[in-house]
Amino acid sequence: MQERRGGNVRLFPFRALRPVPDLVSRVAAPPYDVVDTEQARRLAAGNPFSFLHVSRAEIDLPAGTDPYSEAVYEHAATVFREFVRRKFFVRELMPCIYVYLQHKGSHRQFGLVGCCHMDDYVDGTIRRHELTRVEKEADRARHTKAVAAQGGPVFLMYRGKREIDALVESAVAREKPLYDFTDEDGVRHAVWRAPDPAAVEAAFREVPRAYIADGHHRAAAYVKTGAEMKAANPAHRGDEPYNRFLAVAFPAAQLRILPYHRCVRDLGGLSGGEFLERLGKAVRVERTGGPPDLSDGECGMFFGGSWHRIVLPVPQEADPVSRLESSILQDRVLGPILGIRDPRSDPRIGFAGGVGPSELE
Numbered sequence: 531m532q533e534r535r536g537g538n539v540r541l542f543p544f545r546a547l548r549p550v551p552d553l554v555s556r557v558a559a560p561p562y563d564v565v566d567t568e569q570a571r572r573l574a575a576g577n578p579f580s581f582l583h584v585s586r587a588e589i590d591l592p593a594g595t596d597p598y599s600e601a602v603y604e605h606a607a608t609v610f611r612e613f614v615r616r617k618f619f620v621r622e623l624m625p626c627i628y629v630y631l632q633h634k635g636s637h638r639q640f641g642l643v644g645c646c647h648m649d650d651y652v653d654g655t656i657r658r659h660e661l662t663r664v665e666k667e668a669d670r671a672r673h674t675k676a677v678a679a680q681g682g683p684v685f686l687m688y689r690g691k692r693e694i695d696a697l698v699e700s701a702v703a704r705e706k707p708l709y710d711f712t713d714e715d716g717v718r719h720a721v722w723r724a725p726d727p728a729a730v731e732a733a734f735r736e737v738p739r740a741y742i743a744d745g746h747h748r749a750a751a752y753v754k755t756g757a758e759m760k761a762a763n764p765a766h767r768g769d770e771p772y773n774r775f776l777a778v779a780f781p782a783a784q785l786r787i788l789p790y791h792r793c794v795r796d797l798g799g800l801s802g803g804e805f806l807e808r809l810g811k812a813v814r815v816e817r818t819g820g821p822p823d824l825s826d827g828e829c830g831m832f833f834g835g836s837w838h839r840i841v842l843p844v845p846q847e848a849d850p851v852s853r854l855e856s857s858i859l860q861d862r863v864l865g866p867i868l869g870i871r872d873p874r875s876d877p878r879i880g881f882a883g884g885v886g887p888s889e890l891e
Contacts, residue, residue: 539655539688541644541734542774543625543727547679548708550620555711557581557618558719561682563666563747564883567597579618584610585673585681598669603676610677627727628708629701630778633718639784640698642730643683643721645774646740648753656686657739659851660746663874670751680752683778684745690781693733701725740779743787744883749775791890792859793880798869802834805867812862814841821887829855832890 549557556577562585565573570586583590587606588597595602613619628643650656674680701722710720724730742749752775759772797805809815815831815838816822822830822839831838842858851857864870870879882890 537653537655537738538735539737539740539779540647540650541627541642541731541777541779542647543627543731544645544771544774544776545622545625546628547614547619547621549618551709553579553618554709555713558711558713559585561744561883562586563881579613581681584613584677598665598672603672606673607676607678610679625727627724627730629698629722629724631702631718631720633720634716637786639780639786640702641778641780642694642698642724642734643776643778644727644730644734646684646686646777648756648773648775650740651749651753651775655739656749657741658746658749659741659854660856661872661874662747662750665875666747667750667754670747671754674751674755680748680776682745682748683776684749684752685743686740686777686779687743687782687785688737688740688779690783691733691736693736694730695781697724697726697730697733734779741782743780743785744790752776788883790856791882792864792873793882793890794864794868794870795878795880798867798878800867806833808867809840809863812867813843815839816841827855827858829859830887832887837887 556579559573559581562570562582565582565586567586567588570582571589574580574582574586574589584606586597587609588595588599588602590605590609591601630641630643632639632641646656651658701724705722705725707720707722710718712718756772756775759770760766763770800808806815818837818839821837822828824830824839827842827844829840829842831840840859840863842855842862845852845858845861852861860870860873864873864879868878870876873879
């Protein structure tokens with residue numbers, strides 16, 4: 531039985547099932563939740579190796595197939611088993627922690643890929659800042675159980691530590707990369723094995739908190755699945771694989787965080803003029819000639835064929851979560867004006883992560 535020690539973040543080595551080097555650039559795919567079905571279908575067209583055939587398996591089924599239907603999860607499991615059978619993936623002989631580089635232009639960020647313990651998520655050592663949507667959480671839980679694998683990491687950030695930085699630098703300097711390729715967006719991806727995973731694990735235990743930067747639905751689904759497997763196991767010890775979830779952790783100072791857009795499908799019965807009038811009473815609205823440059827406390831809005839800058843009033847509450855732009859937007863605009871009280875379940879709102887202004891117009 532594993533005891534909870536120290537209350538800090540745990541990052542464990544694991545035996546990865548990872549793409550063979552010759553195929554990695556063709557297997558690599560964007561996270562399942564930053565593309566819709568049609569985008570995923572276009573990205574995977576002509577590429578039978580793309581992991582989108584697993585993570586968004588509806589792309590291989592007839593147009594109009596419900597992405598939450600049982601047929602989609604069954605197909606995902608079939609494709610994944612076929613990928614393994616055809617040796618698109620290799621299983622590590624020993625548990626590993628990996629160093630992962632993302633590099634574009636002058637920006638570099640180095641993450642550590644390992645597994646976190648679900649108890650660290652449950653007790654708040656790994657902290658959340660975003661509510662999950664019920665149907666998306668259920669979708670990833672069903673997908674995880676069908677495929678019997680976690681198809682993507684939870685993206686964490688932490689306050690950097692000199693000891694961890696030194697271990698990352700040593701791995702990059704000493705080891706030959708397992709992968710090194712540039713994707714269609716011009717982002718270089720490189721991966722190294724950490725030569726001393728035990729040292730990384732020990733150094734990470736000095737990290738008091740980690741924060742989910744992206745992957746709230748994945749994290750919730752992995753933890754839910756693990757809890758169900760724990761409850762079904764009368765001989766539970768605490769060190770079974772289901773207790774852990776795949777994560778990549780980056781030091782906060784290196785990160786470039788991409789936007790996560792709210793896409794509202796209708797105005798809840800308001801006319802365009804009524805909406806703008808009520809919006810102007812709740813926040814400051816400025817019409818701009820194009821996508822606005824934003825400062826802290828501001829967000830952009832594309833409405834009626836035009837871009838606007840919204841300046842959000844900062845609440846007086848000391849609670850840091852209530853002072854986040856996403857919280858202010860919900861409390862001042864989405865809830866009281868548009869009637870979207872629960873963004874987790876309201877079908878009138880969708881989300882688009884990491885896309886540029888032109889894709890929102």
